Amino acid sequence: MGSTGERETKRSDPCLVLKDLSIDFGGLRAVDGVNLTIEQGERRVLMGPNGAGKTTLFNLISGIYPPSRGRIFYFGKEISRYPTYRRAALGMARTYQVTNLFRCLTVAENILMACQALDRTKFVMFRTLSSCHGHMDRCNDVLKEFDLAEKRNELVKNLSHGDQRRIEVAMALTGKPRLLLLDEPAAGLSSSETQDLTVLLKKIDPAITIILIEHDMDVAFEFAERITILYQGQFLTEGTKEEIRNNATVQEIYLGAE
Amino acid sequence: MGDFLLVQTLNGLSFAALLFLLSSGLSLIYGVMKIVNIAHGSFFMVGTYVGLSVILKTNNFFLGALAGGLAVGVLGVIMERGFLRRFPLQPLPQMMITLGFALLFRDLSLLIWGGDPYILPCPEYLKGSVKIFHVVFPVYRIFVFCVATVVAVALWLFNEKTLVGAKLRAAVDDHEMAGGVGLNVPMISGCMFGLGAFLAGFGGVMGGPIFGVYPGLDFELLSLGFVVVIVGGRGSLLGSAVGSILVGLVDNFGKALIPELSYFTLFAPMALVVALKPTGLFGKE
């Protein structure tokens, strides 16, 4: 799956390696010298109190901000300076903490936007989209898989928050990504909706690497294989569920700060 | 050769002076309120027409200049308070409304003053020429340049050194915060718009004896004003000043050297700036 002419991804390459990654905003260093290694297929949860820099780190990984310092390696390839759309083409997908869908378009139109995103067909001007069976079929499959088929012609802005969160995840998975960045997917959901979401997340293809930012402790601990804690933009500690649960410093900053 | 350069530079600078009076208001309105005021050139034109009428009646040039500025300033405030405030923070509909008004002003001017071009009479004591290094140059043009410089300094002082200026800068940077801190942002916006309009109208009368007034002046100058804002950067007084000088000089030398492609010669600096620093030379993000 690596691009032609460049270094092929080895089985052993970690999915994502961050080396001394930092970003400054004016005087503020929002992310400070973060080192992180995430293996292929891993389920990593990123935690930390508000302002720890988790979403900023996501923005760095997905290419929305260029780093002030440090490097990013994706399946062995350095992508530190790649623009966002190029990283998407390499199989990076992401959801947002605040729902970021195309609100004035229908559910189907949103999914279709994701269907054609990584294809050259997005430049085709002389055929209607409905005649592109590949995309239409993929869209129908995604809609069915995420239980959205009946709502396909509804405008996104008219749907419930829970439905919208589900569409966010659906869109991210439409392009069959290799790395999925989920930014607080359970934000604003009721407990039953959260349970449905957790079931959904656990069903995701184990070959896909997932990094999850989550505040909800239950979701985080249910889902994680390893947990990384950020604090004030810096890497604090990392470990398995048990290690983190028993870590005194983590308890203090988390429970104390919240 | 030296004489030619000198004359053209002086011409360019006096044109730059008028451009500054026009574009400082435009840039301010764009920078503060994020509104593209399509009627700004119309303010310039209507101000000149009003000034013309007043001068013809009273024989007093400065009364005319003041009247032109005030009349247009009032129009600006009415436009802002009555119509633009209906679409707070929506630049596109606001721009459309200024567009509609531009058309109205255009037609009303035609109705009131007719389609003939006019040159405004120059005040007696400013007529005549003066000698600068072998070159004869009209006094009035120098006067216009001085007036524009005074206005520029006054605006700068006002902006940087006074409390009102500080309030303004706060309103520019962050509407919501400014409102939250107790600043009357709508009133500030209204006054801003009125001030910008005043400058344009005043500038129009100033330019009247040199360039005159005619139907079509509104959009011609609007475009030049936008080129200045693009080159100089929006919301920046220094940008307006530098941009005006650049555009004034380029336009003038272009007209003198290659008259057929003169509008096109504006294209070069504009393209350069857009390519290298899209927010303009002194523009903020």
Next chain:
Amino acid sequence: MKDRLTSTTKIIGLILAVLVLLVMPPFYTSYWVTLLTQMLIFAVLAMSLDILVGYTGLSSFGHAGFFGVAGYAVAILSTRYKMGFLFCFISGISLSVLISMIFGFLVAHATGVYFLIITLALGMVLWGLGFRWVTMTGGDNGISGIARPDIGLPIALTDPLTFYYVVLVFFLVALVMMAILVRSPFGHSLKGVRESESRMRVLGYHSWLHKYLAYVVSAAFAGFAGVFWAYFNGFISPFDMDLNASIEIVLMVILGGPGTLIGPALGAGIIIFLKNFISAYTQRWLLILGSIYILTILYAPQGLINFLKDWLKGRQNKACGKKSSDGKG
């Protein structure tokens, strides 16, 4: 049942259009035939701008520039070099495309209001060329004497009715092409860019490139209209491409309803009609246009077609007696 009212309206509209545009023209006076021809030409122009404004969300205030440039190409090639229709047609559109490809590098990274200002300035640059490059363009006198071309039909195109039907054919071709374009994958991506450029980039779209292409394609169709305008009017001048002209096209799109294609076409028809009709009674055309503009923004900011759609939706919900399940559109 839900969409019955809308589709009935659509069918009625279609039948009316076929009647008015296709069947009835031989019975009109030549004044109306000529007016209708002008409406069709400007409908293409308005639709071309809709691709940018309505579908990509970019307000261009220099669009008349591409219209005029193609017209001038036709004027110069046909009057001075006696070139035929096909050559002029291709040259006109090519010139618009070429210029838009150059300008595109300056505008495609811009959005919103900044895009507006740059396109305005660029449009005036083109106007300036038309106005001042007197040796090439005739300055503000323009170029006159553009004869209707001979395209091999038994009746000469100087006959208004024949010329009308030729323009109608080309109008339909342009309409179909643009209709497919906005429903194509590319058109779909434009809608996404309009809604949220940053989201599109994260999905994998090179948004700059899409905007650039939209700009060029809309310029091509503007040139298309410009070619026929030159032949129709027999005369081209800088006034066909100044800021006033660009503003009128924007008004056509806003009045009709951006993002609908049919709306702007209708808007063009209305404005052309009013312009010609009102000018017969009063000089105050601009006053009326400006007032219409302001009223539209104040009371029907989404344009006539969308206003109609919303009104129909309201009507059918009342008729069906159910509460609208999807709130306000």
